[in-house]
Amino acid sequence: MTSVWPQLEPLLPKVQKPARYIGGEDGAKAKFPDPSLVSWCFIYPDTYEIGLPNQGLQILYEIVNERPDARADRSYAPWGDLEELMRAEGVPLFSVEHHTPAAEFDVLAFNLSAELNYTNLVNCIDLADLPIHAADRDRSHTLVIAGGHCTYNPEPLADFLDAVVLGDGEEVVGEITDVLVAARNRPELSRRQVLERLAAVEGVYVPSLYEMTYDGPRVAAITPLSPAAPVEVPKRTVADLAEWPYPREQLVPLTEVVHDRLNVEVFRGCTRGCRFCQAGMITRPVRERPADQVRTMVAEGLRRTGYDEVTLTSLSTADFSDVEAVVAGIMDDADGGADGNGAGAGTADTGCGPVSVSLPSLRVDAFGVGIAAQLQRARRSGLTFAPEAGSWRMRRIINKLIAEADLYEAVEAAYSQGWTRVKLYFLTGLPSETDEDTLAIAELARQCVAIGKRHTNRASVTVSVGGFVPKPFTPFQWFGQNTSVELQRKINLLRDATRKMKGVQLKWHDPKATLVEGMASRGDRRMGAVIEQVWRNGGTFQEWSEHFDLDLWLQAVDDAGLSVDDLCHRHRVEDEQLPWDHLSAGLHKDFLWQDWQDALAEVGLEDCRWTPCYDCGACTGYGIEHVVASATPPAGGSQGTGSGQDWRNPQPVAVTLAPSRPATTPAAAGQPVAADRPAEHRALEEAR
Amino acid sequence: MSPPPKIRLRIWFTENGKVRFVSHRDVARLFERALRKLRLPVAYSEGFSPRPKLSFGLALSVAHESDAEYLDVELTEHVGIEDLPGALSAALPDGIDVVGVAELEPGAASLQQAITSCTWSIEVLGAPPAEVTAAVAEALAATERPLERVRKGKTAVTDVRPAILALEVVGPTGGGIELRADLATSPVSLRPAELVEVLGIDGLSEGRIRRLHQWMIIDGVRCEPVRRPDPSMGQRWQRAS
Numbered sequence: 001m002t003s004v005w006p007q008l009e010p011l012l013p014k015v016q017k018p019a020r021y022i023g024g025e026d027g028a029k030a031k032f033p034d035p036s037l038v039s040w041c042f043i044y045p046d047t048y049e050i051g052l053p054n055q056g057l058q059i060l061y062e063i064v065n066e067r068p069d070a071r072a073d074r075s076y077a078p079w080g081d082l083e084e085l086m087r088a089e090g091v092p093l094f095s096v097e098h099h100t101p102a103a104e105f106d107v108l109a110f111n112l113s114a115e116l117n118y119t120n121l122v123n124c125i126d127l128a129d130l131p132i133h134a135a136d137r138d139r140s141h142t143l144v145i146a147g148g149h150c151t152y153n154p155e156p157l158a159d160f161l162d163a164v165v166l167g168d169g170e171e172v173v174g175e176i177t178d179v180l181v182a183a184r185n186r187p188e189l190s191r192r193q194v195l196e197r198l199a200a201v202e203g204v205y206v207p208s209l210y211e212m213t214y215d216g217p218r219v220a221a222i223t224p225l226s227p228a229a230p231v232e233v234p235k236r237t238v239a240d241l242a243e244w245p246y247p248r249e250q251l252v253p254l255t256e257v258v259h260d261r262l263n264v265e266v267f268r269g270c271t272r273g274c275r276f277c278q279a280g281m282i283t284r285p286v287r288e289r290p291a292d293q294v295r296t297m298v299a300e301g302l303r304r305t306g307y308d309e310v311t312l313t314s315l316s317t318a319d320f321s322d323v324e325a326v327v328a329g330i331m332d333d334a335d336g337g338a339d340g341n342g343a344g345a346g347t348a349d350t351g352c353g354p355v356s357v358s359l360p361s362l363r364v365d366a367f368g369v370g371i372a373a374q375l376q377r378a379r380r381s382g383l384t385f386a387p388e389a390g391s392w393r394m395r396r397i398i399n400k401l402i403a404e405a406d407l408y409e410a411v412e413a414a415y416s417q418g419w420t421r422v423k424l425y426f427l428t429g430l431p432s433e434t435d436e437d438t439l440a441i442a443e444l445a446r447q448c449v450a451i452g453k454r455h456t457n458r459a460s461v462t463v464s465v466g467g468f469v470p471k472p473f474t475p476f477q478w479f480g481q482n483t484s485v486e487l488q489r490k491i492n493l494l495r496d497a498t499r500k501m502k503g504v505q506l507k508w509h510d511p512k513a514t515l516v517e518g519m520a521s522r523g524d525r526r527m528g529a530v531i532e533q534v535w536r537n538g539g540t541f542q543e544w545s546e547h548f549d550l551d552l553w554l555q556a557v558d559d560a561g562l563s564v565d566d567l568c569h570r571h572r573v574e575d576e577q578l579p580w581d582h583l584s585a586g587l588h589k590d591f592l593w594q595d596w597q598d599a600l601a602e603v604g605l606e607d608c609r610w611t612p613c614y615d616c617g618a619c620t621g622y623g624i625e626h627v628v629a630s631a632t633p634p635a636g637g638s639q640g641t642g643s644g645q646d647w648r649n650p651q652p653v654a655v656t657l658a659p660s661r662p663a664t665t666p667a668a669a670g671q672p673v674a675a676d677r678p679a680e681h682r683a684l685e686e687a688r
Numbered sequence: 689m690s691p692p693p694k695i696r697l698r699i700w701f702t703e704n705g706k707v708r709f710v711s712h713r714d715v716a717r718l719f720e721r722a723l724r725k726l727r728l729p730v731a732y733s734e735g736f737s738p739r740p741k742l743s744f745g746l747a748l749s750v751a752h753e754s755d756a757e758y759l760d761v762e763l764t765e766h767v768g769i770e771d772l773p774g775a776l777s778a779a780l781p782d783g784i785d786v787v788g789v790a791e792l793e794p795g796a797a798s799l800q801q802a803i804t805s806c807t808w809s810i811e812v813l814g815a816p817p818a819e820v821t822a823a824v825a826e827a828l829a830a831t832e833r834p835l836e837r838v839r840k841g842k843t844a845v846t847d848v849r850p851a852i853l854a855l856e857v858v859g860p861t862g863g864g865i866e867l868r869a870d871l872a873t874s875p876v877s878l879r880p881a882e883l884v885e886v887l888g889i890d891g892l893s894e895g896r897i898r899r900l901h902q903w904m905i906i907d908g909v910r911c912e913p914v915r916r917p918d919p920s921m922g923q924r925w926q927r928a929s
């Protein structure tokens with residue numbers, strides 16, 4: 001193993017934030033680069049600040065480094081200023097531990113969490129001095145694989161990747177290592193033979209072993225080319241999180257990164273059944289970490305890292321069994337732990353100073369005064385709620401059955417406990433959304449500020465709106481995404497509606513970026529040419545607004561003979577072969593289709609954690625089940641019905657539409673023309 | 689009753705190797721975490737978002753190394769300081785080493801107020817030794833050295849000659865020439881990169897730069913912020929390594 005440090009060091013004084021490239025984190029393994037070990041380089045294809053905190057990457061990094069026969073380093077995408085110098089000086093992509101050139105590792109393993117990072121992935125392979133196309137690499141070359149949520153539709157990256165891992169990586173990373181250890185002693189094996197051995201590992205998909213044929217915009221067939229290629233590749237699921245208390249030593253960076261605090265995963269999976277939410281669908285079933293393990297991981301983590309802030313991570317932490325008691329326990333540990341001399345117990349700011357606990361993406365129906373008071377015991381971080389849609393009708397369609405009353409109660413709890421700013425997340429461009437539904441977002445915000453003003457004059461609400469991107473393996477995977485023009489129009493409606501509302505601040509995600517996310521999210525292998533061309537034309541760091549360039553994408557789509565409408569705005573039909581049909585997130589396609597039909601009929605679905613199973617496939621197909629400590633749903637109940645509220649009766653928000661701006665139907669406002677739309681959409685509109 | 693005197697520790701540390709690429713702000717955060725790991729009774733500010741009471745002296749530019757960095761920490765109670773340098777060094781990343789800790793006299797001036805100059809080792813690249821030696825002699829002989837600076841969008845010319853307290857050529861390094869300079873931080877200040885500019889040699893650039901000392905003047909005597917043991921000061925001042 002060589003090191004590029006001598007060449008890199010003189011470049012660092014010339015670039016922004018050079019601490020990104022030096023490693024040295026507390027918790028870094030920097031295992032001796034013994035060439036006899038199978039070596040992994042885990043790469044997050046965005047900047048160090050964004051990539052370092054990634055929990056999935058840190059978990060696998062530790063697991064590999066614990067093996068006696070393997071080791072792992074990490075790498076991140078260099079920012080443009082360093083990349084330019086690296087290319088000029090011939091310095092390849094390197095790991096931050098040993099500054100080893102990436103091409104000297106056995107495996108480059110990318111974490112893919114965002115579609116807009118796809119061009120960065122290609123750039124990293126190129127910076128590593130490897131051929132970007134998998135087909136041009138031979139046995140002597142490093143393997144390039146990927147995991148993470150985006151790999152549930154890996155087809156847009158099929159040209160570049162040797163293998164893709166679906167689902168939880170804790171077990172499969174070891175099985176892949178086993179294959180590579182065995183292959184080390186078999187130099188006569190071809191690259192293809194090694195890939196076939198990898199394809200035999202459950203959860204590993206090798207794109208080159210499948211052929212994809214097309215019929216116009218659709219996929220005609222996906223055909224295995226080798227007996228080693230399973231007809232359907234299932235995802236991996238870790239049955240019991242308690243067996244995987246990782247990361248044991250969370251990395252503490254030398255320089256500031258996002259989520260710069262202790263992060264402890266309290267459960268994986270979510271069965272609330274929000275129909276837009278890919279993360280919820282693909283990570284089923286719910287697997288809670290035992291509460292005492294959470295408490296130990298937090299106490300030890302705070303002690304080891306010196307952080308004064310911990311986030312209990314999951315898709316919906318307020319759903320964690322008995323979460324109030326767990327948070328109270330953490331606060332008690334921090335008080336007692338800080339009080340080294342046995343005096344002054346009872347306050348959170350003796351000795352070590354205050355510890356703050358934050359829960360991401362709170363569900364309003366599970367947030368009460370109790371939890372508000374617990375979180376308030378230490379320094380307050382911002383509070384974020386995600387009602388996702390403004391109107392009750394819309395929330396029934398997306399199956400996020402939060403009543404206005406629940407939101408107002410949660411907001412009241414927050415302001416009454418001393419918070420002054422609440423952030424609300426919404427999606428726009430949801431199936432069958434009308435302007436009335438969109439404007440209900442503004443009305444909710446207005447009401448929340450009014451509630452806040454009863455407690456503090458400084459009360460404000462930040463409304464954050466993102467354009468909806470239909471994702472694979474969700475009930476909305478058949479839905480044609482709104483055009484960027486339509487999304488911008490909806491955002492403008494909200495902007496106009498909130499302009500005069502005191503205390504309401506509106507933020508939104510660029511609809512042009514949403515468009516590209518949509519194309520990459522549900523595209524097929526033909527998107528590979530688009531990604532490659534955008535990369536060749538300098539389109540990296542597309543996740544960054546200052547670098548995002550829609551024109552590059554539109555030009556590339558055109559040059560590839562594809563159409564944005566087909567890729568993004570076209571409604572898929574029931575019998576259509578989807579580009580990810582040969583992969584499985586555990587969910588039966590007919591379950592998803594039925595749920596899509598239910599959505600269009602505005603029928604809700606309860607949380608299967610506390611109610612009978614719908615046989616979606618996530619447990620039934622794998623012989624596993626939910627691991628949930630508490631048999632009773634949290635406050636607010638199981639999707640409405642559990643709390644006794646009647647979700648079949650709409651609870652409309654009073655929306656006053658300006659007379660000059662009548663509610664427009666989606667069809668009249670930039671959606672594909674009515675004739676193209678599935679029957680259920682028209683039926684839905686007629687029913688209104 | 690007047691409030692009890694503040695308990696303050698002054699920490700002397702070095703910053704060498706890869707860690708020199710970490711920013712001043714990040715070093716502050718590293719110390720905050722290290723102090724919490726050791727569970728020292730650090731005093732916190734009041735208010736909505738309490739912060740530990742740490743105050744640094746001069747910021748060290750990114751990519752510069754240092755043998756002489758200082759940090760004052762306010763505590764809520766007295767602690768033993770004998771083992772602190774070792775314990776703090778262990779809690780900090782490689783390259784940041786705490787070499788001494790002292791408890792400050794009540795009322796001692798803050799680093800911000802007290803530091804008046806620094807000694808630097810400055811490597812310059814891109815010019816033959818003779819030319820550098822000549823430029824150094826010329827700078828020392830000059831009575832004025834105007835330097836154009838842009839601050840907050842405005843250009844101003846300052847005479848920085850008074851800030852050059854001492855300057856000499858030490859000798860060749862691997863690829864350049866090492867200078868040693870005492871540069872004032874007040875009333876007129878001069879940074880190492882600016883000194884290189886002031887030498888007025890086309891194409892001269894800075895190589896490795898290391899701060900060797902920070903100086904303050906107490907009763908007319910130049911001394912370092914953490915002094916070597918002095919019998920007349922009893923146990924209040926000590927150097928632990």
Ligand code: SF4
Nearest residue numbers: 608613614615616619
């Ligand atoms: S298989 Fe049943 S219990 Fe498991 S996630 Fe699906 S619907 Fe819920």
